[in-house]
Amino acid sequence: MKRNHLRRLASTLLVPLAAACVRAPGVATAPAPARDTLPPSSIWDERGGRLPVGMQLLVPVAGVLAENIPDTYFAEREGKRVHQAVDIVAPRGTPVLAAVAGHVLKMHRNSLGGITLYLLDDASEFIFYYAHLDRYRSGIAEGQHVARGDTVAFVGTTGNASPDTPHLHFQMLRAAADLKWFGGTPVDPRPLFARQQSSAR
Numbered sequence: 001m002k003r004n005h006l007r008r009l010a011s012t013l014l015v016p017l018a019a020a021c022v023r024a025p026g027v028a029t030a031p032a033p034a035r036d037t038l039p040p041s042s043i044w045d046e047r048g049g050r051l052p053v054g055m056q057l058l059v060p061v062a063g064v065l066a067e068n069i070p071d072t073y074f075a076e077r078e079g080k081r082v083h084q085a086v087d088i089v090a091p092r093g094t095p096v097l098a099a100v101a102g103h104v105l106k107m108h109r110n111s112l113g114g115i116t117l118y119l120l121d122d123a124s125e126f127i128f129y130y131a132h133l134d135r136y137r138s139g140i141a142e143g144q145h146v147a148r149g150d151t152v153a154f155v156g157t158t159g160n161a162s163p164d165t166p167h168l169h170f171q172m173l174r175a176a177a178d179l180k181w182f183g184g185t186p187v188d189p190r191p192l193f194a195r196q197q198s199s200a201r
Contacts, residue, residue, distance in 0.1 A: 056194040058148055060130065061088045061155060061168050062095040066193035073188045084186035085129070085171035092134055092166040094155040098146040099128050099170075099189075106181035107142055113169065114158025118181040119146070127184050131169035132161040 059066050072087050098119060105127060106118040113131035117140075120127055134156025146152060157163045172192075173184030 055192055057099040057172075057189055057192045058097055059088070059193050060097045060099045060128070060170050061090045062097060062151075064088055064090060066190075069190060069193065071190065073190065084188075085169055086190060087167045087169055089165060089167040090155045092154075092156055094166075095151040096130055096133060096153040096155055096168055098148055098150045098152050099172075100126070101148045102128075102146065104140060104142050104144045104146065104152070105179075107136065107140075108181075110159065112160050114161065115153070115156065116159075117153055119152070120175065120179065120181075124179060125175055126187070127173040127175050127179075127181065129169075129171040129173065131171075132156055132159050132167060134158065134166070 059069065069086055069088055073084060100119070100121045102119045102121040104117065105120040106116075108116050108118070110116065113129075115131075115133040115135065117130045117133065117136065118127055119130070130153060132155075133153040136153045137151050140146075140152055155166050155168050157166050161167065161169070170189065172187045172189040174187055176183035176185075
């Protein structure tokens with residue numbers, strides 16, 4: 001009697017357990033972690049792995065060292081959103097540099113970012129967003145190619161930036177398939193900054 005009861009109990013438990021272990025075709029057993037929940041030290045590539053070890057960004061403000069860039073990537077803004085960018089404080093008029101070689105994707109003005117510039121890297125994988133600029137470099141235009149370290153603009157306080165704190169709002173985005181300037185997935189750029197500042201051109 002007791003033996004039959006144990007057999008029935010075992011079959012009741014094992015059948016659902018076996019079914020749970022069967023994976024449907026094309027369905028992963030464990031989804032990759034969401035990119036926006038990753039710690040600041042994580043560097044992820046298109047397939048959910050790490051970015052190329054050799055990938056380095058130039059600090060995009062002349063004279064600023066990587067170790068002096070504060071961690072503002074996960075800072076809350078207006079209690080509703082996460083910053084997902086870094087703010088690099090520098091005197092007004094300091095040259096703003098191309099962090100990588102690429103093409104000027106968009107030059108745009110709006111009430112939040114003020115004078116802004118979007119740069120698409122040569123591999124068409126990442127978009128770099130520069131905001132609160134004082135002005136653009138003379139002669140720069142959409143579609144123009146710039147080399148890593150070229151001056152593209154100057155630090156300012158346009159848009160919603162505090163007028164007494166000139167800084168560059170710098171954001172790195174994994175480009176969407178359509179390469180639209182306003183799309184993309186934010187990536188923390190701080191682990192990718194080179195430890196030596198090149199001079200502005």
